[in-house]
Amino acid sequence: MAKQRVVVVGGGLSGLSMTMKLCELGIPVDLVSLVPVKRSHSVCAQGGINSCNDATRQLGDSEWKHFDDTVYGGDFLNHQPPVKEMCEWAPKVIDLMDRLGVTFNRTGEGFLDRRRFGGTLYKRTAFAGATTGQQLLYALDEQVRRWEAEGLVRKFEHYDFTSPIVDDNGACRGVVIQNLHSMEFLALPADAVVVASGGPGLVYGRSTMSVMCNGSAASRCFRAGAKYGNAEFIQVHPTAIPGADKLRLMSESARGEGGRVWVPRRSQDTRDPKLIPESERYYFLEERYPAYMNLVPRDIATREIFDICVNEGLSVDADKMCVYLDLTHIPKAELDRKLGGILDIYQKFQGVDPREVPMKIFPAVHYSMGGLWTDYERSSSGGLVVGSPRNHETNIPNLYAIGECDYHYHGANRLGANSLLSCIFTGLMVGPGIENKLKQSKTAAADLPPAVFQQAVAAAKEQHQAVLQRPSSDQNPYQIHQELGDLMTRAATVVRRNDQLKAAIATVEELEQRANVATVVDTGSWTNQNVIFTKALMDMFPLAKAILWGALQRDECRGAHFKPDFSMPSLTSDTREGRLQEAEQWCDRFQANTDKWLKSTIATLVDGQPKLSYEDIDTSSIPPRPRLYGLVGAEEIETVWKRRAAAKSAQVDPMAARAAAAPAVASL
Amino acid sequence: MTNELTFIQKHEFLLRRIHSLTGLVPVGLYMCVHLITNASILNGVEAFQNAVYAIHSLGNALVFVEWGAIFLPLLFHAIFGVYIAYSGQFNTSSYGTAKNWRYVAQRITGLIAFVFIVSHVAHMHGWFHVGFWEKLMHSLGLAQFRAYNAASTAAMAMQANIVWPILYAIGIAASVFHFANGVWTMGITWGVWISPAAQKRADRICAAIGVGILLIGFSALGGFMTLDAQKAEDIENRMYTESVNTGRVVPNAKKLTNPKLLEEQAGTAKP
Amino acid sequence: MIASNQPSVIKVRVKRQDGPGQAAYWQHFDIPYEENLNIISVLQKIAAKPITRDGQRVAPIAWDCGCLEEVCGSCTMLINGRVRQSCSALIDRLLEDSPSGEVVLEPMSKFPVVRDLVVDRARIFQALKKVKAWVEVDGYFDMGPGPKQSRTQQEAAYPLSECMSCGCCLEACPQYAKVEVIREAGESEEAYRQRVEAANSVAFIGPHAINQAVLFNSNPTGQFKKAERLEALTEPGGIQVCGNAQNCVAVCPKHIPLTTSIAQAGRAVTVHAVKKFFE
Missing domain, CATH: 3.90.700.10 (Succinate dehydrogenase/fumarate reductase flavoprotein, catalytic domain)
Known part of the structure; x- marks a missing residue:
């Protein structure tokens, strides 16, 4: 059997931490990135990285509270086992990054300094000046360079991931990539492919994201049959x-x-x-x-x-x-x-x-809470079974997704300084799972008949040629991109209304038609950025549509998804008595909404159109409760809610036991 | 892929460091001593001649000192320096900072100093002390210096043509700049001054040393330009006679303007 | 902040090159003036409508960019003759400083041109490998926190670790010479890469790599490999090539004290070399 290899697509925090961890486990990695990995978008993260720490602990903080803050901040849309596991790892992740030489700010005594971030009352956030993401990325980049020097990592920088290679059994056996300079295609056989390609900011035209955050890698997996979760949850x-x-x-x-x-x-x-x-x-x-x-x-x-x-x-x-x-x-x-x-x-x-x-x-527009759907294996304590090959595997076997491009951890809204954590954590945590995945397999992708890979390359070439050889039209890809961005920013950011979303879906369809015939001005075969951009633009539409459809169908307010037509009212009564009464009704309505909408939106692409289904969420550790930041009458609602929750847990203990025994992810 | 390294590549670090070191010791140090010795002309012909006597008291060892401690290090510093200068690319048109101009100036003054020193040695000594060659050089107006008529021959050499003092002025200025700036960059290269503040302080000290040495050099030049060579020669000849009598100098016709003096000397010595 | 007599167009002159080893040529573009543009926006406008001043339709200009916040280093190029990031090069400011009223864009001159303004900077990362710019930890399991460090140590290390490998210091360094290896017909990607790496391996590593060696030699764990890094600094293309023009520190967009690092490294290799000689 040839040596098994893993392909990692994306060289940001999650891709690099994954690569480094796999190398430690002795697994060779092919690392594919649009840009030199040191220039990945993670460098833009400024603020810091969260963990409960020795100081906050003494003020009553704990991993559990970090978990609770994350889930509460995410409006309970997060599957809880991955979040719980992440928060438990958080102090260890920061310790590791400290050991790797990250220049975290220090206190006078030489400990890591911490600052407070949004959505918590504790100073949990470790930081390195105002360039924490850059500093973390560099530390990982350095470790990966070390493994590269030792021959365990092959870097494919300035390469575009054009598609996963899926075999007849529906399993991923490698990737097709394209050299952005020579424009040549290449197939990399892989026994596991990890997509760590970040967020889809360019779908919104201008955002806080870097120009390579076009979402194309995730979209190409989506096109290949991977499910996409919670697309409509876009953090502004x-x-x-x-x-x-x-x-x-x-x-x-x-x-x-x-x-x-x-x-x-x-x-x-x-x-x-x-x-x-x-x-x-x-x-x-x-x-x-x-x-x-x-x-x-x-x-x-x-x-x-x-x-x-x-x-x-x-x-x-x-x-x-x-x-x-x-x-x-x-x-x-x-x-x-x-x-x-x-x-x-x-x-x-x-x-x-x-x-x-x-x-x-x-x-x-800043961050996508949603992303490729991935599985996990819940442990008996409500966290994850570390080392399980199921963790972060998409519905396409052997294809994994980690970092911003998966849909876990942040629910309906991400807390500040939790993304750096989730990225590094997933890389580190999923590594051993992939090792076990490889051990389970008795074959290596490199031993497959060459025709499998040749066909995949031929298909990619054909698609590329088709774009190059389009008949001349007056459609300009850059113009279409600008229109798409404006439309998405208007319809699907801070405030969402169903009429606007419906109109936007119709317009996006038109834009997609136009993009499909847009002419590339440059038809050359050397460093043709024009055609690469056009292809990426075409891949923005599946995601744009998943976002719009997800937002349209979700008739509620949750985290970043805000629909004023469905918002929960403040209490209006002047007396506490009256407010308590209103609170009862409020809580009834809240419960009804939770029953209906506390579900992940799962999109599957069928003939270029997202088909939505809904997945139950594992809330086995922390029962959902109203998110009441600043709401008038919050105190009374809380009183009522707490009383109900207490009554419920006293009454139905067996149900809690059942929840714990239930499979982590409801079948879809 | 095997990579054949050139000799210079293989020993680049050592060569560069030797280059840096030779710039200070012995070459730079020698230059300072030389200029200070020359400036003793301002104290009179006797002072200068005495200084030269002192140097020449080394006798036959002088040639080894000259080649071993001066010429060879100097040639190494100069030739490797030319290699360094040509391996850089000037870009002051885009990045016109003072430090960048000094980088350029260091290389240009190094080349000037090299040309100057070669011509200076030809002018005064004719390069090699071999009979026919010396005659040839002398006939070209070179090899003018005579150690036992030090001040007068030097003065005449300088006064023979206005071109010489101009060349010397440029040469001394270039050499001194090259030395002073070189000491400053050497301090960074070897890690003597590190922080920007320390580098600035060192810079001021180097500049002060440079200005000081330049003044000394120019004083010497002025001294020789204005010296009355005839009077000086008389004094030197008197000193020679006395010194030979006291055994301070070893008679040597080649170190005299007028070798007949040697015969006269021999005459007086033998009653 | 905006001068009252702004031109109606921005004149842009771009040095173009179709591929490695090919001849460069100039093209002129006129862009309608707007306030608060940067070079990136101008290039985006040209990309959307690649028509020269003479009305000729040309291939869009190829260039690299990433974060547009001056932290990734991608969009480095020569702007009016000086190296810098194009995202932070504001047109209004450039016009103030340019009497000709023209904006001139060229690829970096010290790296092989891939196409137009895109250059191949792989040599930068190769140098980082050479000086072992990493902390050699045992592994990535939980071993507790790293060594305690004083605020002073952190404040000294942080600026050094801000280097984004953009290459400004190398472009401005008169001692950093371009190394270009042209791919031969029929040569495989891997064989070509090896040839490039061999050529780079003896060429100057540059201020950025010396700075990284100093950074990791100052790290409490990194210093365990200090001797190896100092050895690397004295190999062909090492610190000895520095000519102290100090352009690196003058052009560094992150204001990294590169010349201080060079002097520190100079001291360290001096001590190391002398010790080694007598040991």
């Missing part, structure tokens, strides 16, 4: 710097370190912001959310900023929507030490010093 980051080519992230750490969000109380006040007295400033997050203040979870911050600008007309600028994010009350030396990197970015791209003048920011 509350604070980004609007730009012509990109919406640049302004990290949540700016608020974590004391940044205050405000607008002038008077609409379009033209005064210099520093001259506006406190009494005439509207610190709307602080007023509306006295417990969390500026550090409410991202979906809420986003919606509030959107609301202030769109509904209340209090945008700072008249011609473009934005609010102030103010750091000017913090000493400069402290800002430079803790946030130097991100403040430099603002200054560099806006030409204004945020240490002197409040920043102007507005929400932008």
Whole structure:
């Protein structure tokens, strides 16, 4: 038998941690990436990485609380076993990254310094200046380079993943990739393929994501039959710097370190912001959310900023929507030490010093909670069976998905500084599972008849040629992309309405038709970025449609998915008695909604159209409860809900036992 | 794939470090001593001649010192330096920082200094002390220096043509810059000064040393340009006679402007 | 911030090259002026409508870009003769500084051109391999936290670890010479790569790699491999090639104290070499 190999597609945090872990286990890896892996999008993550730690523990924190915060922040749409496992690993993941040389900020005594992030009351977040993602990525990149020097890793940088190779039994046996310079195709046989290709930001045109985050790898797996989960859950980051080519992230750490969000109380006040007295400033997050203040979870911050600008007309600028994010009350030396990197970015791209003048920011598409559907094996303690080959395997055998491009961990909304954790964690945790998968197999993909791979390459070539040889049309792929981005941003970001979604679906169909005949100006066969972009554009449509359909069908509000027509009302009564009564009804409605909608949306692509089904969620550890950040009457709802929950658990203990015994993932 | 390394590639680190070291010791150090010795002309012909006597008191060992401690290190520093200069690509048009200009200047002044030193040695010594060659050089107006008529021959050599002092002025300036800037870069290369602040402090010290040596060099040059060579020769001849009598110098016709003096000397010595 | 007399078009001159080893040529483009554009936006506009000033329809310009936030290093090129990232090169600022009112884009000159503004920077990563720029941990199992480090240590290491391998320091370094190996007809990708690596292996590693060696030699665990890194620094193409022009530190977009690292490495290799000689 030839040596078994694994192909990893994507060289960000999850791809690299996976590669490094597999190498440690002695498994050779072919690492495929559009860009040199050190330039992957993970470098853009600024704020930090979460874990319960020795200091927070003594304030009552625990892995369980981190788990609870993550699930509560995700509005209970997260399957709980993977989240529980992740939160238990979190302190160990940070310890490992510390050992790998990540330059985490330190306390005076030499421990890792921590900051607070949104959606929690504990200072859980370890950080390295304001470039934590970059620092983590580099540490992994260095380890992978070490394995590359030892001959265990072959890098295929500047290669595009064009499709998984699926055999007659429906199992993945390798990948077809295309060299972005020579445009030549190549088949890599693989006994497991791990897609770690990140998010699909380009579906929204401009976002906080890098230009290679086009979602094409996930989409090509989707086309090949992989299921796609929770597509409609797209996180819009509350604070980004609007730009012509990109919406640049302004990290949540700016608020974590004391940044205050405000607008002038008077609409379009033209005064210099520093001259506006406190009494005439509207610190709307602080007023509306006295417990969390500026550090409410991202979906809420986003919606509030959107609301202030769109509904209340209090945008700072008249011609473009934005609010102030103010750091000017913090000493400069402290800002430079803790946030130097991100403040430099603002200054560099806006030409204004945020240490002197409040920043102007507005929400932008930032992260996809959804992604390729993957399996897992639940342990008896409610976590994962580490080493199980099922963990993170898609419905196509041997094809795995990890990192942002899978649908786990973040539910309906991701907490800040949890993505770096989920990416590194999945890479590390899934490695041993793949090792076991390989052990189970008595064959190696490299021993398959060459025709299997030759056919796959021929098909990819044919598709490529077909795009190159299209008859001339007046359809320009870049123009279509811009239209797609504008449409998706309007219809499927902060606020969603069914009429708009329906219209958007019709328009996306038209755009797809146009993209399918769009002409490539460059028909050459050397470094043809034009044709690569056109192919990636065509692959944005399955994802765009999955997002739109998922959003259209989900008639509720959950995390990042906000439909005002289906929002849960605040309590209106003036008396506590009255509010308690309303709370009863509120809780009834909440329960009904949970019964109906606490399900993952699972899309399968049939003839280019997403077909949706719904999957039950494993909530065996933490029963769902209302997410009540800032809701009027939250106290009363909580009282009622707690009483009901207590009654329920007392009454039906056997049910809890049944839940624990149930298979982790309901069959689909 | 096997990779055949050239000799220079194989020993690049050692060669570069030797190159760096020879720039300071002995070449740079020698230059300083040489310029200071020359500047003793400002204290009079006697002072300078005495200094030269001191050097020549080494007698037959002098040739070994000259070649072993000066010429060979210098040739190595110069030739390897030319190789280094040609391996770089100037780009001050895009990156016009002071440090980058100094990088360029270091290489240009090195080349100038090399040309200057070669011509200076020809001008004064004619390169090789071999009979026919010396005659040839002398007939070309070169090999002008006579150690026992040190000041006068040097002054005459300098005063023979305006071209010489100009060449010397440029040559000395280039050599001194090359030395002072070289000491500064050497300090980085060997890791003596590290932080930008330390490098700046070292820079100031190197600049001060450079200016000091340049002043000394130019003073010597001015001294020889304005020296009355005839008077100087008289003094030197008197000193020679005395010194031979006291056994301080070994008689040597080749080190005299007027070898007849040797015969006269011999005459007076034998009653 | 915007000057009142802005031109109606942005004149862009691009140095193009169809493939490795081919002749370069210039093309001119006029882009309608807008406020707050950067070079990336300009290139995007050209890509959407690749028509030269003379009305000739041409192939879109090939260029690399990634994060557009100046943290990935992809979009490095020569802009008006100087190396920098094109995402952070703002047109308004360039026009202020350019009397000709023209924006000139060229590929980096120290790396082989792949096409147009795309260059092959594999040599950068090869140098990182050479200096063993990693912490040699035993493995990736949970072994507790790393060694405690003082804030001072962290604050010294962090700037060094911000290097994004963009190659600005190498482009501006007068001692860093281009190494280009042209692929022969019929040569396999692997054979070609080996030839490239062999050629690169004796050429200057550059300031970025020296800086990484210093970074890992200062790491409490990384320093266990200090001697090996210092050996690597004295191999052909090592630190000795540095000519102290200090352009690296002047052009580094991350303001990494490269010359301080070079001096530190200089001291370390001096001590190492002397010790080794007498041991």
